[in-house]
Structures are given as structure tokens and as C-alpha cells.
Amino acid sequence: TRTSRPQRILKAVQRKATVGDPQSVITAIDHFCRHREWAMNVGDEKGSILDSVVNEVSPVTVLELGTYCGYSTVRIARLLPPGACVITLEFNPDYAAIARQVIKWSGLEDKVQLVEGASGDWIPWMKEHFGVQAFDLVFLDHWKERYLPDTKLLEECGLIQKGTVLLADNVICPGTPDYLEYVRNSPHYNSQYYRSHLEYTKAEDGLEKSVFLGY
Ligand SMILES: O=C(NC/C=C/[C@H]1O[C@@H](Sc2ccncc2)[C@H](O)[C@@H]1O)c1cc([N+](=O)[O-])cc(O)c1O
Ligand SMILES: [Mg+2]
Secondary structure, three states: OOHHHHHHHHHHHHHHHHOOOOHHHHHHHHHHHHHHHOOOOOHHHHHHHHHHHHHOOOOOOEEEOOOOHHHHHHHHOOOOOOOOOOEEEEHHHHHHHHHHHOOOOOOOOEEEEEEEOHHHHHHHHHHHHHHHOOEEEEEEOOOOHHHHHHHHHHHHOOOOOOOOEEEEEHHHHOOHHHHHHHHHHHOOOEEEEEEEOOOOOOOOEEEEEEEEOOO
């Protein structure tokens, strides 16, 4: 095929969005994915829930697992005050290259640190390499079978502390049953489900917000 879907998403941003205007980047991607080609961005409906959680937490340090084209990275970064940042991990170099351009178009590159690699390899190095004490907010939107192991790894590395908020996409569709069972049954988390829909569709999906209560 000629171009990839992420490349077509970037083209839509470059055609329809205004440089330096994050909202126009978000609107351009949502319009493209709703009217041209579906893509696995968190989308506008769940995106509004993500926005409300970011505003509620007012995080200084955010970790995003799974950048894809940078749609949720832009949604998060546009809400961050000066000095706050989002570190976003992306495994696929082609997706990372597109996401860098989407983030640049939105004018938010100073608030974003895009790291290419696998969460499992990078999480143990977060403290040393980025000087992170603990994350205030973690947005999980990568491989669904990695949600639980990466959460446990974040705990083991001391990157989740009392008050840290985990926000997980797709807990219904495609689903993350082992992760849900863990955060809902653990005495160390206070978990709640925000019912919504799978991006750009009528199917049910939702976000799970889990606050770490400390040990
Ligand atoms: O599969 C889904 N998401 C997986 C996302 C994966 C993203 O994260 C890295 S993997 C990685 C990144 C960092 N570290 C390790 C691995 C991939 O390169 C991709 O950019 C998904 C699927 C549907 N759906 O309807 O089928 C809907 C959604 O909202 C979804 O998020
Ligand atoms: Mg998702």
C-alpha cells in the first residue's frame, strides 16, 4: 500500500490543523478518524474523560505508555502548566516518527519527551535517566497484555507512590481483564470505571482510574 495509516493521519493534521494550536490538531485527527479512517486514538469521547482526570490531578510528571500518533500525548500536554511534562514510550519507530511531527505541529514539544523503546526495558531506567521521583499520572494505552506487568514493574521501581493515578484505556474493548482484576481487588488501589464508547464507534469501552493508596 502507498502510505501507512499514521502517515495519512499526519497528512490530515498538516492539511487541516494550525501550527501551534493543539486543539486544531485534536479536531483534525478526530474528524479524519470519524469520517475517513478509524484509528486507535483514545478519541474525543474518552479524550474528554482523560482531560478531566488530567485537570483533576494537575500532574507535574506524566507517563504515557503507547504514543501511537501522539493524539493523547497532545491532549495531555496541552493541559500541563509550564514545568510539567509527559514522558511517552513508543515501541514502533515508524509510529514514533509520525508522533514527533504531530507533537511538533501542535507546538508542545517542550512539554513532551518521546522515548523509543519498550516499556519493560525503559521503566527500570526512568529514575536514573530522567530524574523522575514518581509519576503523578500514568496513562496506559499500549499492548493490553502489558498493562499488568508494567504496573507491577512501576511499583517495584518505586515510580508509583501514594496518590499516583493510573488511567487505563480499553479496559472493556479490546479489554484488559487481568489488569482490571488486579487494580479492583488490590487493597492498595482505589479504582473506578468511567463508562464510555470505543473511539469513533457505538461499542462500549471505558477508562479505569486507579489511585494508589500507599503500602
Ligand atoms: O491495541 C490497541 N492498542 C495497542 C497500542 C499500542 C501502541 O503502543 C505501542 S506498543 C508499546 C509501547 C510502549 N512499550 C511497549 C509496547 C504500539 O507501537 C502502539 O503505538 C487498541 C486497540 C483498539 N481496538 O479497538 O482494537 C482500541 C484501542 O484504543 C487501542 O489502544
Ligand atoms: Mg486505546
